[in-house]
Amino acid sequence: MAQSQAQPPRIAVVTCAVLEDEVKHFASDLPQVVHTEVMQQGLHNEPDELRRQVQEAITRIERAMPQVQAIVLGYGLCSRGTEGIATSRCLLVIPRAHDCITVLLGDRLRYAQYVKDHPGTYWYSPGWNRHHTPPGKDRHDKLLEKYRQKYGQENAQFLMEQEQNWFKTYNRATYVHLGVGVTPQDIEYTKQCAQWLGWDYDCQHGDPALLKDLLAGKWDSDRFVVLGPGQTLRLTADERIIEPQGP
Secondary structure (H helix, E strand, O other), rough: OOOOOOOOOOEEEEHHHHHHHHHHHHHOOOOEEEEEEEEEEOHOOOHHHHHHHHHHHHHHHHHHHHOOOOEEEEEOOOOOOOOHHHHOEEEEEEEEEOHHHHHHHHHHHHHHHHHHOOOEEEEEHHHHHHHHHOOOOHHHHHHHHHHHHHHHHHHHHHHHHHHHHHOOOOOOEEEEOOOOOOHHHHHHHHHHHHHOOOOEEEEEEEEOHHHHHHHOOOOOOEOOOOOOOOOOEEEOOOOOOOOOOOO
């Protein structure tokens, strides 16, 4: 289903905190965006919990805000945590994206090509850097101290070795941004993380068009999935990433 109304519907946004600043910035001059609900970062690590909390937010919005006609998600598929989410009366709109990095880059094909060219990439962004401690010296030191206090020095060292083994699959720290929330200090911090880890560093300025159109109600079927009440989405095995499921 594609949105083709001349006037966009009244919109509520449910977004991960990683995209909070970008969503609020680009929605600030859009009168059709009447509500924004921000979910805690990290829910993608527990897809069932992500699904539960986002579904609860959708249900709450539909009950409390009868003026809302469409709910848009500041999420991608996110470890399949958005599969099974549905509305009861509103449209539900989600970008064709595996995760928020596609939203920041602005194009799922650009994301796919970058990962193909640089398969060992770990992504940093203004929101990621603010809401969790990314790989680097700070993360190492915090985890080491936590493990020391809980398990003792010898066990802490063993656990840190396992942690560092996990990072061996990565060799590049790429900072991606939309010009919102980015600071020289944040870029320098990412560079320092890369240097400490022995990784390459890159910076990508994303394209805000995908996020801006998501918020503005410009929902073409190539970049977005628009679900009717009762419909859900599911993973596809091709470049579309997601597709509608249900009536």
